[in-house]
Structure formats: C-alpha cells, structure tokens
Amino acid sequence: MKSLFLPNARPPRTTFALMAAGQAGLLLLLWLFYPLQLFPSLGDVLRALADLTTTQGLMPELWASMTTALQALGMATVLALLISYLTALPFFRPLAYAASKMRYLTLTGLTFFVALLVSSGHEVKLSVLTFATTVYLVTGMTAVMLGTTQQELDHARTLGLGEWRSFWEVVVLGKLADMLEVVRQNFAIIWTMITLVETLYQSEGGIGLLLYKQNRYLHLDGVVAIQLVILAAGAAQDYVFGLLRRVFFPYASLAAAR
Numbered sequence: 001m002k003s004l005f006l007p008n009a010r011p012p013r014t015t016f017a018l019m020a021a022g023q024a025g026l027l028l029l030l031w032l033f034y035p036l037q038l039f040p041s042l043g044d045v046l047r048a049l050a051d052l053t054t055t056q057g058l059m060p061e062l063w064a065s066m067t068t069a070l071q072a073l074g075m076a077t078v079l080a081l082l083i084s085y086l087t088a089l090p091f092f093r094p095l096a097y098a099a100s101k102m103r104y105l106t107l108t109g110l111t112f113f114v115a116l117l118v119s120s121g122h123e124v125k126l127s128v129l130t131f132a133t134t135v136y137l138v139t140g141m142t143a144v145m146l147g148t149t150q151q152e153l154d155h156a157r158t159l160g161l162g163e164w165r166s167f168w169e170v171v172v173l174g175k176l177a178d179m180l181e182v183v184r185q186n187f188a189i190i191w192t193m194i195t196l197v198e199t200l201y202q203s204e205g206g207i208g209l210l211l212y213k214q215n216r217y218l219h220l221d222g223v224v225a226i227q228l229v230i231l232a233a234g235a236a237q238d239y240v241f242g243l244l245r246r247v248f249f250p251y252a253s254l255a256a257a258r
Contacts, residue, residue, distance in 0.1 A: 040221035045228070048221035056210065062229060065198065065206040068122075069190045072129035077183055079130070080137030084145055088167055100139040107132060107193065111200055121201035128197050129190055136189055140182035144175050177249035184241035191230055 003011040004019055011019075031042060040048075052058040083099055086092035107128060114127045148171055156166035198208030207226060214222035245252060 040224055044221040045224050048219065049225040049229070052210070052222060052225055057205075058207070058210065058226070058229065061205050061207045061210050062233065064204060065194055065208060066233065068125060068129070068204075068206065069187075069194060072126055072133055072190055073183070073187055075126070075130045076133035076137055079134045080141050081179065083134075083138050084141035085172065087142055087145060088171065096138055096142050099135055100142060103132075103135040103139060105135075107196060111197070121203045125197045125201050125204070129193060132193055133186060133190055136186045137182060140186060141179055144178045144182060145171055147178075148175070177245060177252035180241065180245050180249070184238060184245075187237060187241070188234060191234060 001015070003009040004015065028042075031039065049058075083092075083096050087096040110131075111124060111128055114131075115124050118124055118127055152170050152174070153166055156170050161169060194206065195208035195211055198204075198206035199212045202209050207230065211223065211226045211230075214220075214226060
C-alpha cells in the first residue's frame, strides 16, 4: 500500500486494480447518496439507457457516428502526416505553421463555406471534422518531428545514410509510434465536435443529434446516459490504440521510466 503514495512508484498490478476499483466504488456511492441531487439518479439513467436502446435506436446512431468519425480520422491522419513530413523541406514549413494556427478557428461560419463546396450533408460533416482534426494533428505531429535530436540524425549519417534515407529511417519510421500516440490523443476532438455537425446536418442522424434532442427537451437522464455511452466508446478506442501501439511498436515503451 505504501507504494501508492510514493513518487514514481510502480505498485503491483493487483494492488493498482484494487485501488482503481475502490475509487470507482467511492464515486458510485457519491452518486447514489450525495444529498445535493445535481445529477439524475442511477436508476433513472439506467431506465433512460434502456429506453434509448430499445425505442430510439441508440446503438445504430452510435455506429453511424463512429463510422463518420473513423472516416474523418483516416482522412485527417493522411493529410496531417503529409503536411508534417513536408516540413522537412524548408519551402513547406510556412504551410505547416499556418495549418497548426488554424486550430484557433471556430467552426461557426466555416460550415457555410464548406456547404458551398460539397454536395451532400455527409460530405459537409466529413469535411468539417477532417479539417478540425487535421489542424490539431499537424500541431502534434510537427512537434514530434521537431523533437528529433541531432544525435539521432548524426548516428544515421555515420552509418553512411544520405539525407533522404536518414529522414526515412529516423523521422518517418523511427517516429511512427509517436505519431500513433498523437492520433490517439486527438481522436477525442472528433467526439467533441460531432454533436455540432450532426445537429447542423440532421439527415443522417447520429448520436450527436440524439444527444441534442435529449438536451433540448431537458431529458437529463437521457443526456447522462448518452454521455456515458460516448465515454465508454472513447475508453474502448483508447484501449485499441494502446493495443495497436504495443503490438506494432513494442520497442516504444522501452525508454519509459519503470
């Protein structure tokens, strides 16, 4: 137990699991018995979850949003990787700089211009989500590239590799694990924006639209139920990304403190 309160300690896996279960149980007890009823009761949320699942198509709506989010993430990842790798060439560095600063733009108003460029509501949603995710990914991926040390490049050069081969081996292949981590961290941005775009373009539904309707009619138990579903989906995605990182880049964790 002492290891739980020591800086930089790594307690046994069983101890850590018991601690996490205890904290979750304490949180549940606070929800059940806290005298100030800020949130709907657990029973109301469970009943709302059952109603949303059986009569309002919660799972199909979640799947519709998930497929849109994955499409946007795939397109944004390709674009961000391309822009980030181009920063190796000084000519393209202003492009990456400008793209990273665009993350301060709000989506209000931009959707109108996007709607003029594409022909369907789905394309508008996909374009807006892709743009918003790309600017964040470019920021993180460029930071990863700039974190390449002179020692790493010099090591590649001493092996007789040219500049392009050094870039390929050190920056492209050597940073793939870090790039995947950037993608994982920024995937959550899509879920925070999907409610906005699905509310603006309602033809395809989605869990964001379902959440908007529950909030509009003050069905707070339904709001909490949908938020918990989104939270669970996000946690599952984080786990999958972590699993992929461990499977394809097992060396990435070797430098971590133990």
